[in-house]
Amino acid sequence: MQRVSVPFPEAPARRVVISGLGVTSPIGCTIADFQTSLLEGRSGIGELPGAGDAGPRFGGRIGDFTGHINDFGELPARLRKQLRKSLKVMNRETQLAVAATQSAIRDCGLDESAIDPERTGVSFGAGYVAIQPEDFLHGVEKCRTDEGTADLDRWGEDGLGEVQPLWLLTCLPNMPGCYIAMYNDLQGPNNTITLGDGGATLALAEAAHMIRDDLADLMIVGGCGNNLDSCSLMHVLLDEDLAEGATEPHRILRPFDRDRTGGLPAEGAAAFVLESYESAIRRGATIYGEFLGAGSSAVMEGRTPLRAAAMTNAARAALRSAGCAPENIGHIQAHGLSSRRVDADEAAAIRTIFGEAADHVPVTSAKSYFGNASAGSDAMELAAGLLALRNRKLFPVLNCNHVDADCPINPVRDNDADAGASFLKLSVTPQGQAAAIVIREAA
Incomplete structure (x- = not known):
């Protein structure tokens, strides 16, 4: 079956684009390192310090991020001084979020004096921030x-x-958004979406609507998470299917593969700068992609989450919101947890939405590189999708050597796949709450 390009509908009156990007991830804390790891198939999974019998031996840890002020990159003297004083009361995920945000602000090239504080806000995704x-x-x-x-x-x-x-103040999920606004004097809309694995997706959607509705000119968006600390890890052990058996760390995660045994915990964050298309063009900014639409859903049968139905609903809502059809989608950024149950549910949702075209539309999973960091992975996956879109080059799903019969989709297994002009991003929590978003090239 040959894939054909279908034109997108007319864009909304006020278009919203992503013009800045920053990451703090197990596969790189700069855009260049992050992208190189994806394209070279370089895993960020390694042995966890102090791993014992009670928890997983491996995970996605950012070994070169210590929380020292130098880990936050080049900062104005005022901001560097303020930040250094506050580091001792920041938890790990907040530090990761602030570092990613400052990278995104630098990347967008916006002069600090050009920012209207009252028209600039923050929308951040987070999960359960555990007491230590x-x-x-x-x-x-x-x-x-x-x-x-x-x-x-x-x-x-x-x-x-x-x-x-x-x-x-070290265990409130709204602290990343609080510190980001405080350090950068952002006085506009401020909200935290505590949906865990789907938090960053819905935070970006909310921020985009703030700009579309003329409630803000600029929004800082992102997600952060740390599933490696002791209390968060206990929740992971209770809620998720973790990989079994000892093997080489970089071969453990294998979304949609017939031999997958489960996921692994991780930490990380990514952040983005959103603004109107006209504003980005006027100042000559790099545009990574344009927001088109988003959706969310939860479907339960008693106390059992029906993930396939929820992801189907969320994706259809996102496509409806974007005003486009499945044929418009260039590739899918999957949740790709490496769980036998969740991967099969996600594949079923993709099959329901795309029909026979699911045999051909490319599907990739960034989690195969760094594991699950809750809202942090959600944001890092968005970053991976934006970079793939910008370069028109998809990264492969690691270790997907034999596609499971229970996952009748088309996982990317080499570096030759075209990312197309758009992507659909999917995510789902252990409790069955699903989120989806549609991003395209800004033509």
């Missing part, structure tokens, strides 16, 4: 009895004073 048990370690020790147990009746008098006074 070590924050309470010294307090619990103060309440320890001779028998080795903790006497919680003594907590108020003996233990509470040992807890860092601002500890609560």
